[in-house]
Amino acid sequence: GENVEQHPSTLSVQEGDSAVIKCTYSDSASNYFPWYKQELGKRPQLIIDIRSNVGEKKDQRIAVTLNKTAKHFSLHITETQPEDSAVYFCAASNPHTGTASKLTFGTGTRLQVTL
Amino acid sequence: NAGVTQTPKFQVLKTGQSMTLQCAQDMNHNSMYWYRQDPGMGLRLIYYSASEGTTDKGEVPNGYNVSRLNKREFSLRLESAAPSQTSVYFCASSEVRDRGNYEQYFGPGTRLTVT
Numbered sequence: 001g002e003n004v005e006q007h008p009s010t011l012s013v014q015e016g017d018s019a020v021i022k023c024t025y026s027d028s029a030s031n032y033f034p035w036y037k038q039e040l041g042k043r044p045q046l047i048i049d050i051r052s053n054v055g056e057k058k059d060q061r062i063a064v065t066l067n068k069t070a071k072h073f074s075l076h077i078t079e080t081q082p083e084d085s086a087v088y089f090c091a092a093s094n095p096h097t098g099t100a101s102k103l104t105f106g107t108g109t110r111l112q113v114t115l
Numbered sequence: 116n117a118g119v120t121q122t123p124k125f126q127v128l129k130t131g132q133s134m135t136l137q138c139a140q141d142m143n144h145n146s147m148y149w150y151r152q153d154p155g156m157g158l159r160l161i162y163y164s165a166s167e168g169t170t171d172k173g174e175v176p177n178g179y180n181v182s183r184l185n186k187r188e189f190s191l192r193l194e195s196a197a198p199s200q201t202s203v204y205f206c207a208s209s210e211v212r213d214r215g216n217y218e219q220y221f222g223p224g225t226r227l228t229v230t
Contacts, residue, residue, distance in 0.1 A: 001174070009155075032217050043205065043221040044158065089157055093217065100146040100165035101209050101217040102173065105157040 002027040004092050006106025013080050014114055021109045023090035024072040030092040032101065033066060033073045038087045038108075047088075048075070080113045087111070117141055119222035121206050127228045128196040136191040136225050138206030146209045147189035148173075148219065149181060151202040158205065164189055196229045203227070 003026040013019050025033075031052035036044035050057045050064045050073065057064050061080075066073040077084055087108045095101035119140045128134055140147065145166045150158040160173030162181040170181050178200060180192045189208075193200060206222040 006157075034218070043223050045221070046218050049218070095217045100148070100163050100171075101219065102148075102160060102163060103158075103219065104174070105159070107155060107157040 002030060002092055002094075002104040004090060004104050004106045006090050006109060008109060009107065010110045010112070012112045012114060015080060015082060017080055019075075019077045019080055019084070019111055019113075021075045021088055021090070021111070022072060023074070023092075023106050024070075025092040025104075026071065027092070027094065028068075028071065029094045032093045032095050033064070034091050034093075034103070035064060035075050036089045036091065036105075038089065040086075044089060077111075080111075082113050082115065085111060085113045119206055119208055119220050121204075121222035121225050123225060124223065125226050127230065128193075129230055130197060132196050133192070133194050134196065134227075135193075136204055136206075136227075137188070138190065138222055139188045140206075140208040140220070140222075141187065142208060142210070142220065143186070144208035144210040144220075145186070147183065148207040148209075149179075149189070149191045150205045150207065151175065151200075152205060152224075153202050161191065161204075193227075196227075198229045201227060201229045 034049035038044040063076040090106040091103040122137045148163040149161040164183040167186045204225045207219040209219040
């Protein structure tokens with residue numbers, strides 16, 4: 001089955017700096033890669049996702065890049081703010097229309113943005 | 116729209132006791148999932164239901180059973196609880212549409228402690 005590795009496990013940056021979180025996956029059939037943000041005591045929420053036919057996707061201060069050849073994808077957060085402090089999870093899946101989207105998650109990165 | 120709801124929010128069990136975690140969604144999604152979240156291990160899929168009437172094992176199904184009661188409800192049962200099942204349990208739902216919307220929506224979680 002799919003195996004997703006995520007690094008680093010913790011990341012501390014100063015407000016305004018950039019943060020990068022990296023993930024690798026093992027199953028070449030995976031073609032959907034979401035990123036979830038989980039604040040302390042809350043549920044995971046999708047912040048951005050990318051499909052295998054796209055190399056990069058951006059949404060305001062958040063961007064995700066995908067390298068299918070190397071089987072890795074990354075989350076980039078620019079101009080970090082204190083409210084970006086949370087645990088971030090990457091995941092991989094091979095969904096098909098009309099079927100379940102089984103996600104395999106990485107182990108998470110705790111991002112702390114300091115003032 | 117309440118989204119995905121879970122009951123109870125907290126539960127303490129003694130080893131060997133049984134209980135059922137309830138999950139319901141009001142988004143008319145076909146697919147539903149149960150995950151457990153343990154420190155340092157991310158979210159791991161226990162069982163999922165691609166559509167009403169079907170259920171399948173995920174990554175860590177041992178010690179659990181599920182029931183897809185109808186399109187809205189998906190329950191998780193622990194027949195004989197063990198301390199290793201102490202965890203936070205999340206239910207999620209998704210709809211894999213033709214346009215490729217694979218987002219999973221999570222419930223607020225159930226924090227279970229087995230003593």
